[in-house]
Amino acid sequence: MKLTTILTAALLLTIPARAMAKPKPAPNAESALPATPPRVEATIPPDEAAHFLAGMPVTGVLEPLTQTAAWRAHAAALDVAWQRMETRQLANLRLWAHGVPTASTLHYFFSGPDFLYADLLFPSVSTYVLCAIEPVGGVADLTSLNEPSLAASLGNLRTSLGSILKYHYFITKELRADLTRDRISGTLPLLYVFLARGGHTIRTVTAMPDGVKIVFSAATGGTKTLYYFRTDLSNGGSNTAFFDLCKKQHGAVALLKAASYLLHTPGFSKCRDFLLQNSSAIVQDDSGIPFRDFAAKDWNVKLFGNYAGTHGEFAKYHQPDLLTAYRSGGAAPLGFAFGYQPDAGKAALMIATKR
Numbered sequence: 001m002k003l004t005t006i007l008t009a010a011l012l013l014t015i016p017a018r019a020m021a022k023p024k025p026a027p028n029a030e031s032a033l034p035a036t037p038p039r040v041e042a043t044i045p046p047d048e049a050a051h052f053l054a055g056m057p058v059t060g061v062l063e064p065l066t067q068t069a070a071w072r073a074h075a076a077a078l079d080v081a082w083q084r085m086e087t088r089q090l091a092n093l094r095l096w097a098h099g100v101p102t103a104s105t106l107h108y109f110f111s112g113p114d115f116l117y118a119d120l121l122f123p124s125v126s127t128y129v130l131c132a133i134e135p136v137g138g139v140a141d142l143t144s145l146n147e148p149s150l151a152a153s154l155g156n157l158r159t160s161l162g163s164i165l166k167y168h169y170f171i172t173k174e175l176r177a178d179l180t181r182d183r184i185s186g187t188l189p190l191l192y193v194f195l196a197r198g199g200h201t202i203r204t205v206t207a208m209p210d211g212v213k214i215v216f217s218a219a220t221g222g223t224k225t226l227y228y229f230r231t232d233l234s235n236g237g238s239n240t241a242f243f244d245l246c247k248k249q250h251g252a253v254a255l256l257k258a259a260s261y262l263l264h265t266p267g268f269s270k271c272r273d274f275l276l277q278n279s280s281a282i283v284q285d286d287s288g289i290p291f292r293d294f295a296a297k298d299w300n301v302k303l304f305g306n307y308a309g310t311h312g313e314f315a316k317y318h319q320p321d322l323l324t325a326y327r328s329g330g331a332a333p334l335g336f337a338f339g340y341q342p343d344a345g346k347a348a349l350m351i352a353t354k355r
Contacts, residue, residue, distance in 0.1 A: 046214075047202040049139050050192035053157060053184070055079060062142060070151035077158060081165045082197060090120060092335040092344075096304075097121045101281035101353055105129065105252040109233055109271065110259040113187035114164065115194040115226060117257060121283060123220060125253070129246060131229040136212045137186010145183070153184045160190060187228055188212060195226075233262075233271045243274055251280040256288030258339045261310075261317040263289050282352045285339030286310070291322040291350075299352045305334030307348035314340075322348075 048060045055075030058066060065071055097120060106122045108114070111130040118128050145153060188205075191214065195202055199219030206213040211229040218224050231242045246252070254275050256263070263272040272289055275282060282289065286307060294301050307326040309318045325331075326348070334347055341347040 043141055044139075044143070046192070046205045047196075049142065050196040050202050052142065053139070053154075053189050054193045054196035056196055065142065065150065068147050068150065070147050070154060073151075074154040074158065078161075078193075078197075081161075085165055089336050089344075093117075093120055093338075096335065097123065100283055100351065101253055103251050103253045103280055105249040106255060107246055107249075107252050107275070107279070108255040108257075109275070110256065110262065111228075113190035113194070113228070114257070115191050116164065116198070118255060119194065119198050119200075121255060122253065123218075126222070126224050127249075128224070128226045129229070129249075129252075130227065131231045131233070131242070132187075133230065133232075135186045135230055136207075136210070136228060137184075137188050139189050139192070140183035142184075149183075157184050157189060157193070161193065191226065191228060200224075234267050235270045236267070239270075243270075247274070247278055250278075252278065254279040254282045254284075256282065256284035258285070259287045261287050261314055264317050280354050284350060284352070285341075286319060286322060286348050286350075287314070287317075287339055289352075291319050291325065294352050298355055300355055302351045302353075303331040304349045304351070305331065305338070305347045306345065307331075308346055 044061060048058050048062055051058045052062045052065070052071070055071075055078035066075075100121055102122055102124050104125065105127045106118055106125045106129065108118050108128065108130045110132055111118065112132045112134055113130075115128065115130065118125075118130065122128075142150070142153075191212075192202070195214070195216055201217040203215045203217060203223070204213075206215075208227075208229075210231065211227060214226040214228075216224055216226065229242060231237065231239055233239060256275075262268045263275075272293065275289060276293060291301075303326060307319075307322055309323060310316075334349055335344060336347070337344045338347040338349050
């Protein structure tokens with residue numbers, strides 16, 4: 001059964017509006033978040049809004065706003081940030097991704113709005129399923145903003161993008177504050193930016209219960225679908241409907257990046273078991289599923305980069321067996337930063353393929 005059919009049926013379901021936050025794994029300390037329904041602005045074509053927010057030229061109703069000093073400063077700042085990231089990070093990652101296993105569906109849990117890395121690592125996937133704690137949010141009618149308000153909104157958007165452009169991952173605590181204080185709010189505007197900057201064209205955007213469905217024409221050709229759900233992946237979360245939807249995608253690949261070591265804890269054993277049982281391949285850093293859980297008889301694991309252990313608040317998740325595996329040799333070079341490690345020479349990444 002195709003995921004499009006399955007997720008259309010999900011309109012009749014209610015996926016929970018609470019989720020465990022990262023970076024601090026505390027599965028028994030859920031915070032009750034307001035059940036804010038996603039807002040999908042219908043008066044402005046979503047592709048036009050995406051290009052505008054991404055600091056890229058538009059020719060529709062938003063074109064006059066691109067003549068403002070606020071938008072020009074926004075576009076210039078994003079151009080500089082993207083070029084720096086392309087040079088030091090994305091070009092090497094794009095080359096490395098040629099060896100990544102693929103499938104028709106990608107499950108990217110604890111993703112936040114990080115479509116950037118999902119797209120770069122899995123360019124041939126036709127359906128992307130992202131989920132995390134952050135609300136969907138939406139984009140207000142941008143034509144109603146005066147220039148000071150526009151400058152403030154675009155500035156907040158750049159702040160929300162700041163950590164992933166600098167550190168290669170979103171900081172959940174900061175992101176949650178950034179994405180709930182403005183007319184441009186939630187994950188949707190950030191997904192827009194990554195789609196536009198990736199060269200894709202948004203066709204339709206449809207609100208779903210605690211989620212959003214985006215159909216887009218890919219830069220490489222063909223039509224693809226991106227789903228984002230706000231859901232609780234902990235054992236205590238009412239996530240059965242969500243996992244049932246994902247389970248029907250046999251052989252999906254999975255991505256885990258800067259996942260706060262939540263899958264190392266007992267409170268997320270359900271999610272960990274789901275991924276191990278239902279994924280044909282898992283691409284992750286050391287903050288994903290513990291290395292010890294990839295039994296040699298079931299998985300073929302390839303190591304890349306370097307693993308130097310964990311420190312600070314994550315020190316208790318140090319993996320001696322993973323360190324031994326790296327020190328025994330055989331790990332291939334990586335050439336880019338990944339996960340919580342900002343140094344390309346110290347980042348650890350693995351590809352686990354089910355036998």
